[in-house]
Amino acid sequence: MNTPILDVQNLTAGYGAKKVIQDVDFRVEQGRIAGIIGPNGAGKTTLFRVITRLIKPMAGEVRYCGKDTARMAARELARAVAVLPQTLALGFDFTVADFVRMGRLPHIGRWQSLQEKDMEIAEEMMRNTEVNGLSNRGITELSGGELQRVLLAQALAQEPELLLLDEPTSHLDIGHQVEIMDLVRKLNKEKNLTTIMVLHDLNLAGLYCDELILLSEGRIFAKGTPAEVLTYQNIEAVYKTVVVVKENPITKSPHILLVPKDKWNR
Amino acid sequence: MKSIFFLLMIAGSLCGCGSDSPPAVTAGRSLTDSTGTAFSLEPLPSRIISFAPYITQNIYLLGAGDKLVGVTKFCKLPAGEKKQVIGDLLTQDIERIIQLKPELVLATKEGNKPEVVNQLKGLGIRVFVLSEANSWKDIRSGFMQMAELLGKTADAQKILEQLEVRLSAVREKNALAGSPSKVFFQLSEQFHTAAKDTFADEVITQAGAVNIAHNAVGRWPMLSAEEVIAQDPDLIIIPLMGNITEQAKAGWEKFPLLKAVKSNKIVIADADLCCLPTPENFVGLTELISEILHK
Amino acid sequence: MRKIIFLILFVLLIISAFIALRFGSVGIEWREFWHSFTHPSEQGTAHSIIWLTRFPRVLAAVLVGAGLAAAGCALQGLLRNPLAEPYTLGISGGAALGAAVVTVFMPIHLGAWTTPVSAFFGAMVSVTLVYLIAGRRRFSVTGLILAGVILSFIFSSAVLLILTLASPLETNSILFWLIGSLSGDKVSIIKAIPFFIIPGIAILYLFGRDLDAIALGDEKAFHLGVEAIRVRQILFVVTSMVAGACIAAAGMVGFVGLIIPHAMRMMIGPGHKPLIIASSLAGAAFLVLADTVARTVLSRHGQELPVGVVTGIIGGMFFIILLLKQREKMSF
Incomplete structure (x- = not known):
């Protein structure tokens, strides 16, 4: 079997003594688009910052093509991994x-x-x-x-071999959201560019990602294909809200419909 | 602005010459300055630049004003005289000095920057560095040193003899007076004054009085108003320096119980007379103080 | 386009240097001027004035102007702060204290070297302290600026303390130095400062692209392979050496390190490699011209201005004009 392009092994990380993510473990194969999703405070940003080496893991490793990123020079890493930050x-x-x-x-x-x-x-x-x-x-x-x-x-x-994006669609209207995500997918297909992104919008995640990692309270709650991860049971458990999951009639990807609290009883 | 005026005033007073040079009569044909540079006294210089107001005044006193080609902007010239200005005490226009082709530059160790002196020497210009003089003895010998450089020793001796006569007259008057009076020499609104080892202090002593700042720390200390009031001087001398002088005088008049105010002995005196350590000023100021005190 | 601007700035520098050699407090006939140009070894009044007085001073102005502008340019990028200048990180306070101590207490006697050496030493002491304090905060931008500003305050207060204890003459001498001036003997100092300023500017140039990346934020810089903390450590030391040498030679000449990089950024954009070259050339030309004004404008009255006064007034006004003209496109 090929070495995965990104291999996150039993990662624990946080700030000071506080652990924000614990025992996070997943891998991404060459050419895939992976999405990291989860509610606010679930540890998405912390996980992203460990993968991009802005903070050091407390335990576990992040391996890029089999190499521990903690041992790579900044320049060496930057030749292989490109990062789109949220702020600049x-x-x-x-x-x-x-x-x-x-x-x-x-x-x-x-x-x-x-x-x-x-x-x-x-x-x-x-x-x-x-x-x-x-x-x-x-x-x-x-x-x-x-x-x-x-x-x-x-x-x-x-x-780069690997592109990491931190909420690339925040602050954009739906037209521009689709434009950016289409572009990411086009590049993924044309250049076989592995892409991992943190996403807030579950529907976009379902539409564009090959696989999803759902975080809850610093741990992986579910991982797999969008169909496997974006079930109403998973989402209701993690986001503490009632949703209805339907299939997008054109793309066949899962589509999440929100339900306001006063309608939960129906 | 006022304070700058004051600074330059003081700077102007830092002058005079080293006393360890050989006496005029036995001197060979050379003289050593305060930096240890030996100077040949021949030929006599005919183009001289002065770097300090007191030097300029001494040159005129010695009757060598015609040889002066450059002066500082603070030098006072006799009516009708005009000389090239080459700068102030701290900065000098080197180009202008080169152009004036001086045969001798007279500078002071304390008032001018050694950097400038070195630069001029590097350009092959002769610079004689005088050293500060405050006491009558040092002022005399400094004056003689300049006289030698200018070839005017006979004139200088004559001048000094006349001044000695005037000084002994003051001393005689002092001997008749009772306990010495107290004098405050005020240099700024902040009560800067002159302590030990200054021209003013030496003059006050010669005039048979006591400088109330004589034992203060530093040579140019800043007294507090309280201290001056507590000392209650008989005489307050304020050198004339712009409009702060009148203000300073008016300030004292708010204290009618002060002896100097009661007897109307707050005197505004000519700034050059108070600050430029030439032999003539030394005797002139001594006479002035003595006269006011023994009126 | 950039090459043309570099060429223009270079020509401007040559013209400035020529003007500075040509004009001074003393007028020199064209004939004499050319003669001493074509016969530079012939002694004489014109020779002394042009080659022994004006020339060392012009050279010092070139080096100091280039050094201050390049250091200011680098620090503005390094700290992502448009108000950064060579004196922001505490160097000026230490240098001033060094100069003041030596003027008043005279602990060392090194002839023409006394003030430069003590100012440089003072600068290095304060820079070391800033480095140590900022190091505790991992050389973050705010850590460096705070450490610099606070140490400047402490050192400046110490200078004021010394000023109150100093004699009026010493006070005057220190104040003159604090304003910044190129007067005095520059023959010795120009033999020393090139060794700090020229390699310093070269290093800043080599780090130009790192500065570009750091301008986008420390994190983005890291993603581009640039370790901002390391670069800040290195360039902090380099800019300190350059600024320290400039201060040693000319006291605290203000505004050059602030205004020139700004003006150049408006002209050629923020890329630091070209910006450092342009700033060095423009800073040199500007200080040479400013010093010529300082030497000549009041020379009829036997007065020379401290060049810091000229850079402040002319530079400030020039900058306001630029600011008004480019209101729409201001990058800060």
Whole structure:
């Protein structure tokens, strides 16, 4: 069997002495799209921060292609794994083109300058994410949807094997949500780019992910295909609310319908 | 602004010369300055730049004003005289100095920056660095040192003899007076004053009086108003320096019980007279104080 | 486009240096000027003025201007703070204290080196303290800024204490130094400061792309393979050396390290590699011109201005004009 691209083994992590996630254990195979879901405070962000190495595990390991990420240099990691954070410091008004080219940073040495090849890669990624028309605009002038696509272009310019996204659709309207998720799936198919994302929206998770990890109170509550994970029993147990799960008539993926509390008795 | 004026006033007073140079008559044809540099006395310099107001005043006193080609902006010149200004005490316009082609620059160890002196020496300009003088003895020998450099020893001796006569007249008057009076020499609104080892202190002593700040810490201490009131000086001297002088005087008049106020002995005196340590000012100020006290 | 701007700035620097050599408090005939240019070894008044007085000073202005602007540029990126300048991280307080102590108490005598060496030493002491304090807070941006600001306060208060104890003449001398000035003998100092400033600027340039990444936040920088804490540690030391050398040579010349990087960022964008080159060139040209103004504007009255006054007034006004013109596109 192939080594999984990401192998999370018995992970426990948190802040100070407080454990936020415990014994989290899952793996993601090459070419898949995996979603991490769960209610607020379930530990999604903490798990994401351990995987992206922003915090150290208290126990357990995160392995990338069999290598313990804790032992990888930042540059080595950045050549393999690209991360789309939820927040970004936008103090300096870089142009979109310069911003995307920063994705080449892990590949070029301190004494080198950007080569023709680097420029071409950045150019190509901007075309892939359809932001090539914006290349001379400043990043501070972009709309939310444009900024997400530019960030994605920068991440792709890293030529990663694994793409990690932290709630890529928050702050976006439904049109832009679908646009970004379609783009992620297109890249996944065309480049065989393994993608793991933290998602808030269960329906989007059901629509776009091959597999889901449902967290509850810092532990894995369920993992598997969307059909396996997004059952009304799982969701009601974890989110403490009543839902109805139907099948999306076109995609056949599970669709969650919310029920207000005063209608729970029916 | 006022305080800057005050600073420069003090700076102007930091001057005079080292007393350990050989006496004029037995000197060979060279002289050593306060930095240990030996100077040949021949040929006599004909282009001189002065770096301090008291030096300028001494040069005119010695009748060598015609040889002066550059002065500081604080130097007072006799009516009708005009000289090139080369800067103040801390900063000098090096370019201008080079252009003036001086044969001798007279600087002070305490008032000017050693950095500038070194720079000029590096440019091949002769700089004689005088050292601070405050006592009558040091002021005399410093004056003689300058006279030697300018080839005016005979004139200098004559001047000093006349001044000695005036000083002994003051001493005689002092001998007749009773217990010494107390003097406060006020340099700023914040009651900065001159303590031991300053021109003012030496003059006050010569005038047969006591400087109330004589034993204060530091040479330019800042007294509190309380301290001055407690000492109750017989005379308050305020060098004239802009409009703060009148304010300072008016400030004291709020204390009518002070001896100096009662007897109307708050005196505003010429700033140069009070602060530039030339032999003439030394005797002039001694006479002024003695006269007011023994009126 | 950037290359053209670099070229323009370089030409501007050459012109500034030429103007600075040509003009001073003393007028020199063109004929004499060319003569001493074409015969640089011939002694004489013009030679002394141009080559022994103006030239070392112009060289010092070039180095200090370039150093301050490059260090300011790097610190603004490093701290993601538009108000950062070379003196933000406590270096100025320590340098001022060093200079004040040596002026008043004279513990060492090194001739022309006395004040520069003691200012540099003071700067390094305060920088070390900032480093140690910030290290306890893992070199976060706020940790560094807080440590720098607080140490500046402590050291500045100590300077004020010394000023109250100093004689008026010493006070005056310290104040003059605090405003920043290039007057005095620069022949010795320009033999020392290039060893700090030139390699310093080169290192800042090499870290230009790291600074770009850090500008996006420490976490995003990490995802691009840049360890922000490490970079901040290294560049904090480098900028301190550069700023320390500048302070040693010229006292605390303000505004160059703040305004020049801003102005250049408006012109060529925020990418730090080109920005450091442009800032160095522009900072050098600006300080050379400002010093020429400081030397000449009141020279008829025998007065030289501290260059810090000129950079403050001219630089400030120039910056307001830029700000008003570029209101829409201000990046901060």
